Amino acid sequence: MPLPRLARGASGRPAAAPRVRLPREIKVLLAAAFVIALGYGLVAPVLPQFAASFDVGVAAASVIVSVFAFTRLIFAPTSGSLTARLGERKVYVSGVLIVALSTGACAFAQNYWQLLLYRGLGGIGSTMFTVSAMALLVRLAPPDGRGRVSSAYAGTFLMGGILGPVAGGLLAGWGLRVPFLVYAAALVVAAAVVAVMLREPRNAAGGDGTAASPPMTVREALADGTYRASLVSAFANGWATFGVRMSLIPLFAGAVLLAGPSTAGLALAVFAVGNAAALTFSGRLADTLGRKPMVITGLVVTGLALGAVGFTDNVPLFVVLSVVAGFGSGLLNPSQQAAVADVVGNERNGGKVLATFQMATDAGAILGPVLAGALADRLSYGWAFAATGAILLVSALVWLAFGRETLIREPQLQQRPDGTA
Incomplete structure (x- = not known):
């Protein structure tokens, strides 16, 4: 199936999205x-x-x-x-x-x-x-x-x-x-x-006396490669940013960097700072450049940053990598959720589809600390964080291979000199 083409301006670049009220x-x-x-x-x-x-x-x-x-x-x-x-x-x-x-x-x-x-x-x-x-x-x-x-x-x-x-x-x-x-x-x-x-x-078909559109089923959504890729990246995101980050980073700061709780707290805080910085523009880019490139970029940035955390031996680098990981997460999340929203669409109730998407995130958040913690106990923190980074990078490859671009923008009409279309 060919990817939908984005509207482009006279310069050949993607057309700027109009301000949405x-x-x-x-x-x-x-x-x-x-x-x-x-x-x-x-x-x-x-x-x-x-x-x-x-x-x-x-x-x-x-x-x-x-x-x-x-x-x-x-x-x-x-x-x-x-x-x-x-x-x-x-x-x-x-x-x-x-x-x-x-x-x-x-x-x-x-x-x-x-x-x-x-x-x-x-x-x-x-x-x-x-x-x-x-x-x-x-x-x-x-x-x-x-x-x-x-x-x-x-x-x-x-x-x-x-x-x-x-x-x-x-x-x-x-x-x-x-x-x-x-x-x-x-x-x-x-x-x-x-x-x-x-x-x-209300459903688009429900306001004029016609039958309302039936809710979307999970089977229907799974037929779309973008939704399947979103489940994989949601699991990876839950594993890394909601699970391993919250559980292993404080332990790593104390056991390897020999730093106190304040350093662990600082790492979590600067992750939020990086996340907030990316959120200021990542949603707009997802609505102009497309969902897929933003998702892949976010997964790669977060994966590389968190994967490198386990090999740091000083606090400043540890903090910098935490900021970068937060930035990558801020690139990923809005685009990933927008892609799932594109699959569901405005006309149908997507409760079951969205619940499955949330379950993928929660499953990663629960399994990540347990399995990565076991790796840290048996091998090292380096292996635990490297495995976390690898899971994020693999999910980026899944998106690259199976995810389609779901953003479809109507071509903007060209204005004649007299103001008519």
Whole structure:
């Protein structure tokens, strides 16, 4: 199948994408995303300490963090089915309220097992609003603005995630339970705003009395090479940036570089800085140059940077590579999500398809720390990070071989001197 041709200007370069006016519904989603990310950052710093306050060990305290990701993974298919059956808006609001209730319940947990149960239930709500939010963005974003919408959404989450831990640390001074109560209240407000201001998207064929378009099935999506390549790169991205980066970089800083927790924290912070820098323009490039070149570039940059981390022997280079890896991740994510959105399209509910895409990311985030950690124990940190980089580079090759360019821009009409087309 020939690749779709991009519109080109008189110079032969890809034509600049027109400025896309974001629908009001997307602005509502961006505001809600900021509140959710801010609140998640509120509880993230205190959650392990709160678990440890019930006189459990480090491993048990860490399970409190992992159970959230685990329940997200196993409930993702159900979230996709609910989104396809009930509609994006209802599932989104329900998911946010479930997280609000579970977070509020955490504040009143009387023992470790209650905290574990309540936190696990929060993962169910989290995957509900994550899948439905992705489906809403796919349905509401203009086709030639999906890269910018994905970039804006990721940037909003990133900003909330950076500010949240700072506020959470301050609130913890009032007690470890207080951040949970504040987050729960903020989520209720966010759910109320979305319920009032966001309309349920309707199928293109559903507003004139004709039958609505049926939801897209995973089998249909898998017939597209771009979707298959996206699943591979989502797994690799989850393995590297959500798994290995969060688990192995702090350990590497202490064991190999003999640096303290502050250096590990600095590496994670500058990753976010590099990510934020790339997000300022990567979405626009995805809407002009195309999805495929941006995805491949992001995978290669992140893979080379993270693959080299394990062979560093000084802190400055370690920090520089962390910045570069974050930059590569910022190039990858908006373009990858825009490509999946192109496969689904505006006219159909893609809940199951998007849930499978999320599951690939979550699976990588869960397996990455375990398998890379085993490599570090048996061989070395160099092997662990090299394997992580190799997985990202292999996924780039998969995109190169099987991914098609999904961005299709209509040729712009040439203007005659008299102003007519």
